[in-house]
Amino acid sequence: MVAPSKLFGYPISHIPCANIVHSQPNQSCTQALLWNLYRNHVSSAKYYLPTLVLMPLILNWRRLSKRRLWSTVRNYLDTMFFASTMNALTLYLICAWRRLNRRFVYLCTPFLSCYLAAQINWLAPPKVVQFFVTGMTHAAMEAVLRQMNAGLVRSRPAQTLLFMLSSLLVLRQQQKRIYSGFWFIKPDQMPLDYSKWPILRRLKQASLELCTYLGMGLIMDLFNALMRGNLKKFKIKSTSFIVTYMGIYKLVQVLVAGKLELNQTNLLAAFLSGASYGLFSHIPISYMCFAVVIAIQALYQQLCKVDATHNKRLAALQPIPWAKLLIPPAMAYLTNCMFYEQHVLSGLAKSFIDDTCDNNVRRIYTIINQPVEAILKIAQAGPKTNFLF
Known part of the structure; x- marks a missing residue:
């Protein structure tokens, strides 16, 4: 060669x-x-x-x-x-x-x-x-x-931790309505009286939301098979990941509601649900890299909304078209x-x-x-x- x-x-x-x-x-x-x-x-x-x-x-x-x-x-x-x-x-x-x-x-x-x-x-x-x-x-x-043969490429726990932190940052920005771009899941805003709901009502609401993501995952997997030109390669890889991700998020909300403030419950759910990355061996490291990039974008969007009138360095940093x-x-x-x-x-x-x-x-x-x-x-x-x- x-x-x-x-x-x-x-x-x-x-x-x-x-x-x-x-x-x-x-x-x-x-x-x-x-x-x-x-x-x-x-x-x-x-x-x-x-x-x-x-x-x-x-x-x-x-x-x-x-x-x-x-x-x-x-x-x-x-x-x-x-x-x-x-x-x-x-x-x-x-x-x-x-x-x-x-x-x-x-x-x-x-x-x-x-x-x-x-x-x-x-x-x-x-x-x-x-x-x-x-x-x-x-x-x-x-x-x-991969070119540097970094240890992160071979460490699934480290990748999972980074994904969990990125999940926490992005979903937090979603809840605060600062970030509205793409993310794997977008949980509905919970009403202020959510902690007072009976557990059966919480489970019903969680089930309805999970059904939505089940349909989304199936559509994504179907399109993936169509793009490969072979429906025989249809596998529910995206479906299993997205449904598990959303399922852990909703489960934490259902179980912890009332024990913590609603904001703290959402933060805990956002962090723990990111562990779904480590539950599937077929999820590539691309997901982790993507999550880190989105988290940085979400944080930068928040930075750009900070009043920089009295901060010259921040005022110079905000308009840079990164x-x-x-x-x-x-x-x-x-x-x-x-x-x-x-x-x-x-x-x-x-x-x-x-x-x-x-x-x-x-x-x-x-x-x-x-x-x-x-x-x-x-x-x-x-x-x-x-x-x-």
């Missing part, structure tokens, strides 16, 4: 970009860009349709309105456009750097190219930016942990790993990158990891256009 360093040594480094980067024969770099823009939109449309359109509409069908429908469709189109454009520009910049340096350079293939292409996120709507920064940063966190600053390096790092160290990436990260760019990254990865002789044969196999315009 070709080590990544060999790709940047003579003679492989001097192979025209058309033989490696372009997805179609006899294309110039600009023609390849236009082709990739078209193909990326097709693949991104398929990839994001279940997540950003079908699932939100099914889960919110009772509250469906023209305004909500248009907002969902617009968010889907915006996300598809920016993902497709970012991926196409990354490959185009790899070609441009190849032409400028007259060879492939490690920093530019693809880290710097992707970093520059991801600057398009400054033009993206807030919802799209939030979607990308959440997906990119938690995937990058997991990849860094999301837009984090997307380019996180995306560049993940794409670089996708080219050379795919073993550190989660399956979600791989699909997030590859399935939105018409499998171009997977194709390039396959080419550059072939034996030297095979790559040289590809370079000599017929004429291929090799110019920018």
